[in-house]
Amino acid sequence: MALPESLTYNLSPPEISFLSENEYITILPRYSMKKIELIGEKIPTLRGMRRERVPLWVALILKSQDKCNIVPPSWLELDFLKMKYEEEMKLPHKFSALPWHWLEISKILLAKAPDDLADPSNKLKSIIQDLREIRLVKSRKGLKELNESNIQLDGLSFMEINELRPYILKVMDKLMNLHDSISRNNVEAETNENEYEDGEASEDE
Amino acid sequence: MDADYYDIDDILAEGEKVPCKFNLTVPGLGYLEGNPGKAIQKDSVVELPLWLASVLAICEISEESSQRFIDLLEPPFFNAKVLNALKTSAASVDLHAITSNFYKMTEKWASMFDDEELVEMIKQSFKDRAFEINNYANNTTRHINNDFMSSLDEYEKYLFKVSSDSHKKMKTWIQE
Amino acid sequence: MSTTNIDDIIEDFAEQNRHTVKRFKSSDKAISSNVNIYDELVKAMLNERMAPDLLPYQHKLINEVLTKLSNQQQYLSDSHEYGDTNASSGIVDGDFKLQLMIIETEIERLSYMLRLYLRSRLSKIDKYTIHYISETSKPEEGSQEDTSLVSKQEMEYMHQHFKILTQLYNNSFLKKMPHFLTYLDDTSGGQSMISKPPVNNHVFVKSVSKKPFVISLDEDEDLELTENGIYVVKYKFIKPYVELGDVVLI
């Protein structure tokens, strides 16, 4: 097959991390640099100490060459994350609001720009780990409620969703198959089927 | 029911045998019960693969009679003992020993008999078992309960595989 | 030797690039100038990866990305050449190199996403070949070059691949079998040979519409989708909203 099975209806964690690098982040350039015409975006002329918003992947290249400092996002901060953790404890059936790419971006910044973060890396890492775990336990409990129709998953981030995706989809699809095996439940499916066939529906023996 | 023609698991499920009772004597079909060249007698009970049984069971012998070539008898995988066990404690039933494509069989069986009660019950046991499967898939360090793992039907094995692969990939990513 | 200022060179290249962009955009009203084609490609790739069936080929977007990629690659190699001939004179400074590195990184990122986009399409075409051959041979299909379900290249690939697969089956066993058993698109006997995309299967969607909207599901059930809400629903109910851009598959 043109695409390996493991990438069909599925994303890998490195892939989601890659996508998170498209998010914008504020940098504080240390030097001036001419503007760059990219295909997606125009990177403006950078001037020393004047803040700019650029895609994270651009910021990481500049950072690796000591051309800028990264201004960490406001949520990547010990106090804020602790507050979120307490929220998670208080509300056992709800996920606290965290950015769509919080796991990926925090991991990237902790690895590539630890000196730009306001709090010590080890403390940040540990609260992020705690948050991840409490949310994982919560989501796992929620998985008891799966059905054959639809569910809502507000509050989970992309990476967290992706981890649960294969399980959720395979369970819901199977429940649907079982459900639809009863013809009464499958009336609509059969009507659709006939439309699909353009009236050439075949006769059973 | 529109199973994919090339779906290997569907082909295997269709190859599973179910007990059937012949409603007429058919010469030459003795090979179906291991007596090649002989006739199959009316009222004899024979195990036939589903791909054959499901069609013979809906073909009427004559236009006037509602009798079909064969009657499907209750297959062992849906007998009262199995269903009760699933109701009481779904996760402790050895589905694999019963039939390795249990859910496919359920779908096929239910679609032939429109057995809603059966489907509702098996949906619930699937949910219970799936939840347990995810717990195992999450926790690769914990001692794997081999009894449970070897009791999974083919779809459950696949569910375990995709879930544990996903968790493993996530762990690897976090640690890298 | 050269006295040309490096800034001028960069300006020059940038200018050239802008012209190509302009030329393209004037003939293409569907992609408005404030849409970032990089983001569009991310969205198209994710939608295509997660949709059980083939989405309409993004003719305009893909052509534009390909044109821009090729321009940018040209710019890059011209710049490297420029860098080589002027390396000794000390004109090519670190910043210039760094800028080229950023440009090259973007090229790599876009190529990667395009690769995934195209390959997920081929894998669906391969799985449901006969279905798509018949879908694309309907009269309303293909009349319009830039709205067809598959690209010209995909169309060619699909027919060629089907042909050699048929040959493989024939040579392996079909031609030795009774004639009535040699069809690959038989739908009689309650078992269709034509594999179809599993459009009933569930998908994850994220609503991106500012206004909440309601979709109808099975059995008279409705579901309201609000901005940034995450849902798991059957694909067939959400497909129209994917094409409208009210939701993205994730």
Add this chain to the structure above:
Amino acid sequence: MFGALGNKLTLEAKRLTKLSELPQYQSDLVRDIVKETNDLNEDAEFLTEQQRQQELNPSNEEELKVNQCQLFVTHLHMRRNKRCLLAYERTRANKIDEFCWLNIDPIVDTDSAPDKLANNTDSTPPVSEVPVDGSVTRLGLNNLSHAEEEYLKSYQRILVNYKSHFADLDLSGSLEPPSNIFIDVRVLKDGNEVQTEYGVFNLIKDSQFYVRKSDVERLIQQGYLEEI
């Protein structure tokens, strides 16, 4: 037993979805199933003829029904065989396709084809089973049937043609996301001058450079550089 050959072939198809390379083509089993199907077809033709006779000379209904039942069984059996054969070949073709996308050469050498001698359908060839997932990593030409070899060559041609429309993209390239296209390296031991598109640098111990990863991969392997 009834339908046994088809089942056996389907189990083989199931097995090979989990393998990282294609096992020996089951030519004997395929041949036997084709033969069985043709034998069944002779029965079917006989039964059809008998049916026609019965209809011409109205006999008892029971006889007609018995005949119809026999005919059904025969036809269903043939259709079942066909499905098993196609699913088997399709599964193999998918593996061949997947291999072609890797853009590497198949193994021609007789010795390296692990189950060359195992074309007996009863034996389970000792192919390396990779439990993680069944993606193809290599392919021995010896394990292919003649028709499959032809198919492989044709599919390679189709791919070359398709890819030629996207020459800049390297469609067979890595499906891992491109992270770290440029990396920082440190020189571990002295060496010669290195030329890259991004300029020239000298391998002087302990100096550091920011370079394109693909330009220095060999130097890293050879121990001249390390990624920081």
